[in-house]
Amino acid sequence: MDSTTMTITPTPPVPTVVRGDSAVGISQARQAARAFADHLTPAPDPDMADTLVLVVSELVTNALRHGGGRYTLRLSAGPDTVTAAVSDPSPAYPRERTPDLDGGNGGFGWHMTRHLATHLTITTGPGYGKTIHAQLPR
Template structure:
């Protein structure tokens, strides 16, 4: 009988922090999320890595569009989860709206984020604003 043991003896990954204040920051956030998952040991499932990149992209886009024009992204991982926390200066929680199927004005992001994440919380930031914590199973 063969058995495989996955060892988590290496140091936990150092959290990654990315800040942005323009549409170029969306691409930087996606690249950071991809690089973060590429360096995890053991490597996460490729579908989970793709999902994290998509969730990060949507959270950062929403922060820029609706959250005050800038964001801070913090990526972290534990043995069972990978997390993205996006902070912005707007204390208002995201609101669901009907997706615009014809005009292209959006409405899909928050629905998508909620469906793709395992656990989602929103906390007020100490200096105002909020942080959205998205957790995905590793």
């Protein structure tokens, strides 16, 4: 009887790009992140996929709210990582805010993103604006 060993080689899907300039764009970004994770081979851990969707949601929301009202989301994957890169037209870096525990005015997103991402970088330009790169383990 022959024994066969099957090896699954990680294959990254084609990078995904989503642009938005309204609250509807937040839902579109979440859906794109979920679809991107669902098409990774091998499939990621469900918790990682949920984390990716949460990080994308927070970064896109912050871009719309604090970064000039529009964003470009780029999703990519390597053998060991998944990266969500969100660009917006504001050159201002994110800043820590004390979360509003009573009034519902936010302040949680940047804290959460910093906690969930294994590697977080911010680059400026080209031109005006910035891109936040959040890397997660695959």
